Structure formats: C-alpha cells, structure tokens
Amino acid sequence: MAAKISKKRAIVVGCGGMGRAWMKNLQDNPRAELIGVVDVRNDAAQSAAKDFGLAPETAFTSVAAAIKALKPDFVCDITIPAAHCPTTVAALKLGVPVLGEKPLANSMAEARLMVAAAAKSGATSMISQSRRYxxxxxxxxxxxxxxxxxxxxxxxxxxxxxxxxxxxxxxxxxxxxxxxxxxxxxxxxxxxxxxxxxxxxxxxxxxxxxxxxxxxxxxxxxxxxxxxxxxxxxxxxxxxxxxxxxxxxxxxxxxxxxxxxxxxxxxxxxxxxxxxxxxxxxxxxxxxxxxxxxxxINGSGIAGSLNEFLDHLIKGKPVQCETKDNIKSxxxxxxxxxxxxxxxxxxxxx
Ligand SMILES: NC(=O)c1ccc[n+]([C@@H]2O[C@H](COP(=O)([O-])OP(=O)(O)OC[C@H]3O[C@@H](n4cnc5c(N)ncnc54)[C@H](O)[C@@H]3O)[C@@H](O)[C@H]2O)c1
Missing domain, CATH: 3.30.360.10 (Dihydrodipicolinate Reductase; domain 2)
Known part of the structure; x- marks a missing residue:
C-alpha cells in the first residue's frame, strides 16, 4: 500500500494576482493544502476564499488572527513589497515558517529585521526567487x-x-x-x-x-x-x-x-x-x-520554490533562498x- 502523503497546511496572505497564482500552486501540489487566505481588503479575501473553494470563515484581514484560528504549517507572504516585513515578522513571531514573494523587503532596515526575526524564532523564512527554478x-x-x-x-x-x-x-x-x-x-x-x-x-x-x-x-x-x-x-x-x-x-x-x-x-x-x-x-x-x-528540476517557477520549501519542511533539506542569504540579492x-x-x-x- 502506498504511504499516505501528509500535507503541509498553508495560508496565503495577499489575495492579488500573484496571491491567486500561489493559491493555485498550493492546490496543485499533492504535498500542500490551502486552508485559509488573508488580505487587508476583506472583499479580496472573501472573493479569493470563494473562488478557491474555502469556507468564508477561513478568510481573514489579519495574519496573526488567521494563524491563531487555523494553525497553519506555513504562511505564504504574497503581499505588496511594503507589507512583506510586517506580515513575515508577525508569522515568525508566532513560530510559523514563511515562504514569501520577492523582493524580500522594501528597505535594507526591514530586511535586517526579517533576518533577525527568523533567527530569533527558529522558523525558516525563505524567499521564492522563482526564476532560479x-x-x-x-x-x-x-x-x-x-x-x-x-x-x-x-x-x-x-x-x-x-x-x-x-x-x-x-x-x-x-x-x-x-x-x-x-x-x-x-x-x-x-x-x-x-x-x-x-x-x-x-x-x-x-x-x-x-x-x-x-x-x-x-x-x-x-x-x-x-x-x-x-x-x-x-x-x-x-x-x-x-x-x-x-x-x-x-x-x-x-x-x-x-x-x-x-x-x-x-x-x-x-x-x-x-x-x-x-x-x-x-x-x-x-x-x-x-x-x-x-x-x-522539481517543478519550474513557483512550483519549484514550493517543492524546495516542502522538502525542507518534510525532509529537513536546506533551501537556497533563506532570507539571511537572499538579503545579498x-x-x-x-x-x-x-x-x-x-x-x-x-x-x-x-
Ligand atoms: N515571482 C514573480 O514572477 C512575481 C510576479 C508578480 C508579482 N510578484 C510579487 O508578488 C507580490 C504581490 O504582487 P501582486 O502582483 O499580486 O500585487 P497585487 O497588488 O495584485 O496584490 C497584493 C495584495 O496584497 C494585499 N495587501 C497589501 N498589504 C497587505 C497586508 N498588510 N496584509 C495583507 N494583505 C495585504 C493587497 O490588498 C492586494 O490584494 C509582490 O511582492 C510582487 O513583487 C512576483
């Protein structure tokens, strides 16, 4: 009998064009499960939940509230660059690993805060530099x-x-x-x-x-x-x-x-x-x-970076673009x- 795949449960923060691409990416991956969405615009969160077959109560306007309610294995930070630091740091403070869209941050000061937050929490913070895959x-x-x-x-x-x-x-x-x-x-x-x-x-x-x-x-x-x-x-x-x-x-x-x-x-x-x-x-x-x-390669573009992150969460394999390395780019x-x-x-x- 084939071993049962244990899926890593994820929430997507940021329900714009790329956030929706990530929702599909998660739903297409047999090792991942989309369990909730977050956007500062409630209508954007609600309509994404509806379009991706989620219950309305899994749509939130705050990442911390979503994490406390849904207890995800990881967060995908697909907000605008100006929101990457507060979003990722909020998740890391709650001990949740983050796979975020590029660019890491809107300033070097914010990027350093994110690197420090990851070191303090012990949870992995990786940037999806999709063109590597x-x-x-x-x-x-x-x-x-x-x-x-x-x-x-x-x-x-x-x-x-x-x-x-x-x-x-x-x-x-x-x-x-x-x-x-x-x-x-x-x-x-x-x-x-x-x-x-x-x-x-x-x-x-x-x-x-x-x-x-x-x-x-x-x-x-x-x-x-x-x-x-x-x-x-x-x-x-x-x-x-x-x-x-x-x-x-x-x-x-x-x-x-x-x-x-x-x-x-x-x-x-x-x-x-x-x-x-x-x-x-x-x-x-x-x-x-x-x-x-x-x-x-194991998937191209964001499918590849998601697979690398899942290999890390499931098998402990290293990732290429941890924030402490991606800060150099x-x-x-x-x-x-x-x-x-x-x-x-x-x-x-x-
Ligand atoms: N890898 C790629 O090829 C690629 C392509 C396009 C975009 N991106 C990246 O993806 C990210 C999102 O881009 P997009 O085109 O989807 O932008 P977008 O403007 O379409 O969507 C961003 C969403 O984030 C929401 N948001 C803003 N602040 C928030 C906050 N604090 N908390 C929760 N939600 C918040 C906005 O309301 C919006 O719905 C950017 O970092 C962008 O650079 C990457």
Missing amino acids: EVHHAAIREGIRKGVIGDITTLNCDFYIGAHFSRVGHLDFRDTMESPLILDMSIHHFDLARYFFAADPVSVYCQEFNPKGSWYQGDVAASAIFEMDNGAIFTYRGSWCADGRHTSWHGDWRIIGQRGTITYENDQAPKGERCKKGAKPGFCTEQEPVVLPDTK LAMVFAAMKSARSGKREKVTW
Whole structure:
C-alpha cells in the first residue's frame, strides 16, 4: 500500500494576482493544502476564499488572527513589497515558517529585521526567487560550476519589456514606486547573477532614469555595473517602459569565461562555444560547441520554490533562498538605487 502523503497546511496572505497564482500552486501540489487566505481588503479575501473553494470563515484581514484560528504549517507572504516585513515578522513571531514573494523587503532596515526575526524564532523564512527554478538556468549554473567555459570574467543581462500594469484593470503598486524596475523586477536578474556563478556582489555604479513618455511615476529604466567578489563584472541594462522586441522575462544573457562564452536568449536552450583544445594560433581561435550538463528540476517557477520549501519542511533539506542569504540579492538592489542617487560607485553591504 502506498504511504499516505501528509500535507503541509498553508495560508496565503495577499489575495492579488500573484496571491491567486500561489493559491493555485498550493492546490496543485499533492504535498500542500490551502486552508485559509488573508488580505487587508476583506472583499479580496472573501472573493479569493470563494473562488478557491474555502469556507468564508477561513478568510481573514489579519495574519496573526488567521494563524491563531487555523494553525497553519506555513504562511505564504504574497503581499505588496511594503507589507512583506510586517506580515513575515508577525508569522515568525508566532513560530510559523514563511515562504514569501520577492523582493524580500522594501528597505535594507526591514530586511535586517526579517533576518533577525527568523533567527530569533527558529522558523525558516525563505524567499521564492522563482526564476532560479528553470531547467535552462540549472544547466547554466551547473555548466559554470563544472568549468565548461573556464573561470567567469563577464556577465551581461538585458531586460526590455513594455509592461502596462495599470492598464490591466487598476492602479498598480508599481506605478507609484520610486524604483519599480530595480526593486520589483531587477531583483530577479540580480539574484540570477548570484545563482548562475555563485559569487556575491562587492560594488555597483548605477544610473536610473524614467524614459520620455513613461507611464510610471518612478524611474523605470536603469543601467548598472556590478563588481562581484570573484573579480567578474556583471553589467545590467533594463527597462519596463520599452514597447516592442521584448527580451525574455528572464532577461537575455551573455556569460564569458576564460575559455569561451554562453549566450541565453528568448528562453531558448543556452548556446555555448569555447576554444578548441590544441587549436592552431590565429586571429580568432578555432571554436567548438559547449555542451551543458543535463539537469533535472522539481517543478519550474513557483512550483519549484514550493517543492524546495516542502522538502525542507518534510525532509529537513536546506533551501537556497533563506532570507539571511537572499538579503545579498536585495543589497544589490538598494546599493544600485543609492548609486543612482549619489552619482557615485557604492559598496554593496547587507
Ligand atoms: N515571482 C514573480 O514572477 C512575481 C510576479 C508578480 C508579482 N510578484 C510579487 O508578488 C507580490 C504581490 O504582487 P501582486 O502582483 O499580486 O500585487 P497585487 O497588488 O495584485 O496584490 C497584493 C495584495 O496584497 C494585499 N495587501 C497589501 N498589504 C497587505 C497586508 N498588510 N496584509 C495583507 N494583505 C495585504 C493587497 O490588498 C492586494 O490584494 C509582490 O511582492 C510582487 O513583487 C512576483
């Protein structure tokens, strides 16, 4: 007889677009169960409960009240960035593990509070950096780890999408943020850079701007140059106000090592070339294709991060993006914003 799966019971805080994606994610996972929802807007909580087949009394407007009533095994914090710190800290204070959406927090001070709250409570606090859970990304990371193009010297990422959030029904929180691109989107790319080549940031020079005709209030475009702790340079260019010829949401990447290059564009399988061993010297060295390792992942995007968190809760396996590690990716965001305001190169500290 097959062993009975014990499901981990979860509540979702934040019943917006992404909160609903998480409710579905939980209901689709055989090891998880959605048992309640929370939103500061009672109507949003009630309508999510109804749409996901929950009783009205499992919808709350306070995370603490929901935890006390429903006693979940974990909380998914899918609120807006400004609410991540109070929501996650409230759950951790009650000893409940939290799997939260990026960005970790709205400031470094809040992020440090969250890291301290997790350490004090002993409950795990993990950020779902969903773009880590893609088969092509795992292959790039593994290829780099195995040295298929030698030591990495240069990493470039371009991200260009014309994203009209406010035109899909309501005024969106990103419309009024000071740095919507860097804080709400580039965090994915900055974190991917750390994921791809297992290096941490040292310093950054960044210029943010709001392109002419932008439909955002804050600066929604940026160019940034990071130095990483292995000496490599990571150059980032991005805009959410760029209609036409979009890049992938993952960004388009060029990764250069001492022996060759990997490019990854439009979500297509990454391609690589490297100098052929024993090639005759010439203006350009003869190249051979790079074969990246075959990698397996357990679910892509938020399905992958949920599986990693469940493996942790059920089997005690470590997670990649505990807040105490993810704070380094957030530090890239805030150092870039600081540099954009000071006009100077800034240290990345956390
Ligand atoms: N991983 C991804 O690809 C991805 C994609 C989209 C959004 N996100 C992230 O998900 C989060 C939510 O984004 P969204 O697009 O769903 O936003 P949204 O504005 O659609 O929804 C946020 C919800 O949180 C609620 N809320 C605000 N403060 C709250 C509080 N203190 N307590 C309880 N509820 C509160 C709001 O009322 C709203 O219903 C953000 O952090 C965003 O960056 C991630």
